[in-house]
Amino acid sequence: MDKQKEIIKQKIIENLEFYGITWDENQHKILVDNDDDFRKIQRKLAERTNLKGQKHKSEVEKYIAQPSDIDISKINPYLVMVESKEDHQQLWSYATTYWSIPVTVGYGRRIRYFVFDRQNDKLIGIVGLCDPVIGLGVRDSDSIGWTKDQKMQRLYNCMTAYILGAIPPYNQLLGAKLVALTLMFPKVREDFYQKYKNSPSIITGVNKKPYLIYIDTLGAFGKSAIYNRLLNWDFVNYTKGQSHLHITANGSWELIKQVVPEEVFETYRFGEGPNWKMRILKRGLRELGLSEDMLSIGWQRGYYRCPLAENWKEYLLGDTNRVVWRKFTQRDLVRYWHDRWITPRLDILKTHLQCPPDIIV
Template sequence: MSANVNPVDADRSRAFSPFLAPDEHKRLQEFIGFESQPVPGFAEELRSLARRYVDDGDSLKLRAICLLVADLFEQGWQVTTKGGNISFAPPGLVRADTESVDDIKSRVRQALQAARRRQLAEPSVRKFFERCERRRVRVNGRPSSIVDLIDDGSQLAADLARINALPVTERDAALAGVVDPVIEVCEAGLRCTDTGLPLIDVWRYFRHTWAHEYRSIPGRQMMVLIRNAARPNRPIMGIGMLASPVMRLATRDNWIGWLRESAEERIVSGEWCPKVFCKAIWQRIEASIADIRWDDLVTPTEILNPTEAVVMRLEQRAAGAAFAREVELRAHFETYREEGDDMRPHRGTFKTANAETDWQAASEDLLFVRKRAEGMAKLLFAKQVFRTARLRRSPATALPLLFASRDGRRALDIVLTEFRKAGLSSEVADVSICGAVQPYNELLSGKLVALLLASQEVRDAYERRYGGQISVIASQMAGRPIVKSANLRIVTTTSLYGVGSSQYNRLTLRAKEHPGLPFDLKWGTIGKSLTGGFGTLHLGAETAHALRSMAFARHDARRVNNRFGEGTSPRLRQIREGLDALGLKSDTILHHATPRIFYGCELSPGSRTALLGLGGGGHFAASSVDIAAAWRRRWLSKRIAREETLSAMRNLGPISIRASLHADADGQFLLPIETI
């Protein structure tokens, strides 16, 4: 397969030679090694070919390669074959000088739509739509369906147009009578009081209208609906989701101050007080040591006065536990292979978290013996360095020495990582989904959703959902039950298209302009990644499964077991292992080369310094009522004065949303209109 490589993308071409026998290389060339431009449907032909192979031997390799090439080609990657090598070139961001921002977004959206359309065609998804859309009696003795939660854009536009004719002094009250946003958090078991449908199903239905396919994600996830309480059936205005934050994100960590370079800059500039910072450092080290069970690793004297020999012994203990666990995983794999069963994850002896859990026994799992020894080795090294530098007694003198020396820099990196781990565990969340639902997308309701995700109501819901829960990983590390708070302070997100987001652009509400707001509420750009990042959004579920099988075959073990404490992003790690097993340096595929823009919002002033133990960070965020009123005043009142907005809204509603879910590849509606 060949495509003309744009000169600006030539340096991004990435070649690999898969681990195949000569005859397998020949077969691979027959499948994808032609020089002309691929014909339409090429990706699906590759997938059909891949499904003929069973998951063993070289057939497994060919299957994985075919699926990988199909996914990348469909996502706009340029793929060429020559001499047994396959070269990949990601699409990047800019492809032509004449391409506008809207053109770039449209191109990226079209690439994402390919996987989304495949998902919408899956039988299970079709059945889900049918179940939600079927009109039947679920509540209040009257038939209803999810279609009742989609507002009629034509009627809404007419109501808003009448407000434009009112005197200026009457418009605010009239607008609140037509658009009254309220927050509804989706909890398992809760149902919509207007339709009787499970709230989680309502959220999922509208999530399928997004540009990219719907995937569940591991970790925390709180789904939020924004509804219009002023309209019949409280139609859905938008949806959002708070999720567990990415553990390592340099742009965010620099913004908060969790990176040594950013911390040093704040100290030198006078933004942070050295004495207060040093006190916070010492408290963090002691707290982190106390959060690790160490009685089987070191003595109390070694904790008080650590030495280099103690650190080395702990590192050796960690290496021994890692080797023993590798042997354990191989034995687990062999047992299932001999019995002919599907490869199940190795969960260890720990089963559930409850009042009867023996956390000390759980901490002796080989995975956690390694993690405890590694963690204690790092913390005692840092403590030894800080003691030698006399950090507690002479902070103003010690800090410059620590920033200047190799051991000092490493010790500071360790303690800043501890601050980050503590913050990410309970005080920071990612906004993984945020946007408006038709027809409210024409009213800049995406901005409203983003602002409401930083409200006190969402903060309280997050505390109710996750506060007071026993932390499984922390408890296995400590050998005793650990309960963490869920005091949400910061939310962050990432642009999908890499060229900015109109939704977060100039997203600021100033307290002096909006009575009721206790302080300025602002979403702002916190940094950019010009070279792109790593992810799996461009690889489908079928490809991920084939690559996971490749990883099992290579290691004779399942090393990613989707268990607490094993590591973040199991999907990413499994795909990485499978790509490596193909002979492909995984970063060449997982690095999508699409620039990203990062945004952040502090729920109250001083939230960032609070995440470093430096004080600040109020206990209250802005209320949803005040945010909604400010949004109406700042954006909605101006938006409804535009005739083009009202005109566009008249064509949006149940038909347009259902068309987006039930259209074929050519955009043709697959259901009769009278079914709406």
């Protein structure tokens, strides 16, 4: 190994150690003691990636609620699609500063929403959808059960919620559960249809029916309280614990890119974001004489699904081309949130509303 590669290798190991992760060269194993350490690592990585938006505080604070702005019994959400204009980008960037895990930008197709409260036009939270990972065992085997060919035909009809949550003070009021319910608003699948109705699939080149059939997401640490016992959100199983965030979010991505041949980078195809990055990382680690096991950090994350159609499995398996939508209305979903989660806890939630703001996850 030449001198430059040895320097890069040592710098990557130092970056891991700075964030509390030990690489055991003999065992080819990442060493993290317990779940609390995982949380500390993620929080430290988030401080590096998420805090840039704080510079926009003065521009966006008019959208951030104070406790006195909120009558809990009158919370009523509405969605605004995030656009490229500056004020939207500033508000999105600022909202992500409350997350305690690194926030990515998503991959491929993206639809992002602000969730506002109609009673005061303040921001409840945010949610972002992006293209799903092409290879995800817990989805492919445990949830849908499709073949490779079936997946290539109908993965187009799936999206992943790569960020979802409520910001203070709504995060003290079970606001994240409300944000998760907004993905079932008819507006979301209608927006998806309008945005992609004349857009051929990048992977297959075919102009497919842009029906948003299936949304999934991952809990940050194991299972997530957001989706627990929540209408139409089902826990399926856990992921295997491979990740690249502990490497890419700590500054090592730029280092690894230096040792990967240029022609390997040119293998990227739109729609392959996460899978492509994992391939690049594995190649880079091999070039440096490091094991691919460095990606196996053990962050097992809970996998959740939110089907929008009654016959979602039949459609995704290609057994039918007809969609039978689940009959969710915005009004019914908001009423469910109030009746199931808010009214029985109203007194204690009023106390929570006076608590100081905290991070999201």
